Amino acid sequence: MSNGPANQDTAPAPGKGKAPAPASDRLRTRLGPLDLAAPVLTAAGCGGTGRELAPFVELSRLGAFTTASVTLRPRAGRPTPRVAETPSGLLTAVGLPGPGVEGFLERDLPWLAEQGVPVIVSIAGDSAAEFGELAARLRGAPGVAAIEVNATCPNVADRGRMFARHPAAAAAVVRAARAGAAPGTPVLAKLAPDVTDLAGVALACADAGADGLTLIGTVQGAAIDTTTLRPALTGVSGGLSGPAIRPVALRCVYEVHAALPGLPIVGVGGVTSGLEALEFLLAGASAVAVGTALFHDPGAVPRILRELDEALAARRLGRIADAVGLAHRPAGHLPPLAGVEPAPAPEPAELKETAP
């Protein structure tokens, strides 16, 4: 296939070496004010406290580590069964278990801060005021690279419907977190796909001060156990994640990037390989987060980074920024190509190559 010559052309690209420590320059990316050495992060609630992943990955090689959502008080979560396996996905209703912000600041964050990885702290609350209080509690804590507002949790004042369902509610929690957080700390808003007008919610979040968006949280779903004749999860409905929702996530990223091209997006939803991560970049994400894949393959992130690096090289994309949103360009548009000399432009067909 056309893979051969493309690889030869880009073999001497700068920064490409076997040494694992610094990711190649090609992989540097920015989420608004946040500068990341690599564009692949862990998704909230999918990497435990970080200690559980550490035997399988060098955490410093992650673009960033996103924590499980931190709540004001300790939470036990939902009763078991909390997970059901569905085609190419998981249906989960875990209920945001965690030690609460005090335990998090005392035990989990200090350890993470020593790992040499940017830490994005996901926060979740019952009300906008709780988000504000949580963000304020994180002020001055060591190693907080950014705050991710989990707007997909239930709003008690709105009969338990998600904040992310409504532009005003989503904006309220983002505004509260923005006000509570230290001025220099970027705030990302994590949104859900189960809304009529996602771009509208995204715009409201941006207006409220979000420095970026994380798209998407899980898709609501259900499964029935045909042995017990009851819902498979105690919570009846749960959040669907994994490759099953990747097309939904890509659609959301594409839609929001089209509406708000200047707003950085972390794409999340069923990424298991480098080419899938590239899809998200092309759709408009500046970084991707890996979630469910970590349960299946705890060593997934370094592999995805390596595959993404190779995929970018094969397409002569010298920087992440050159790939972001490329799918929005008209057919025949050629991106700026990385190469030692301005080689003759490749055939458009070369850009379409897929996995070997």
Next chain:
Amino acid sequence: MSDTPVQTSATVLTVRRVQDYHAMTLVAPAVAERFRPGQFVAVAAGGAYSARLVRRMFGVYEVKPDYGGTVEIVFANTEPGTAWLADRSSRDRIDLVGPLGRPFRLPRDPVHCLLVGGGPGGAALFALADTLRRRGCQIHFVLGGATGRHVFGSRMAQRVGDSAVVTTEDGSTGERGTVREVLPRVIAETGADVVYACGPTPLLRTVSRTAAEFGLPSQVSVQEFLGTTGACGVGTCMTCVLPVHGEDGVTRMARACAEGPVLRGDRVRWGDLGTIPFDALGAPRALGLPDGGARQ
């Protein structure tokens, strides 16, 4: 660090039928050398492009030094993931993570140990028996199940144990009856100092209660609960939780994979499995109380 788990591509050595179960031997030296009895392995089912994302968790029957180190697991074919595993043949590769979880605590002195098992979970007791034997312990088995086909390793238990009692509800193998019925008698006869158990959750509950009645410590592996509720095996997914009360008297939702699978039988709130007890740390409280009533 030999106590940290590894992720490895293991080669299938053999897959064979044992009674109603499948026994699979995998060449995985890094897992074998780190393994301690009671720990488990998490297997990816369905190959590299699998639609099945939940890892399958199995106790380890035996590790051997052959081929640099092998790990043998025993499982029942109950669902498509285990069917895929049962279909593997020699030289196939399987993504394996292990050894995971906390092992059985071992006695310092050569004491009398009672090992209680049922179903394929009972397989994990044989690795334990081997280690206890090398420490000079006396080993007594009680294995039970609905029928003889449900009792794994009854002949092996006769061979390696100082005594072995097998119970089946239909009397097809050993005594007719249940583990619950014979346990007090066997504890008295063997003079057991400690009770170990691995198998179905109701069995573990019985063992824990009976051991407590005799004032004996019990070490039980909630491997089977983990297998039905867990997804990752390494402690990240938070789905395999069960209520366990700690030294401080506070009940916490403990992960079967990370805080277990071996737990002190008297610490598990067996009656509350599948619930969040109202007095557990972080349990939902009644609305209307100030700050949800959650602050203690």
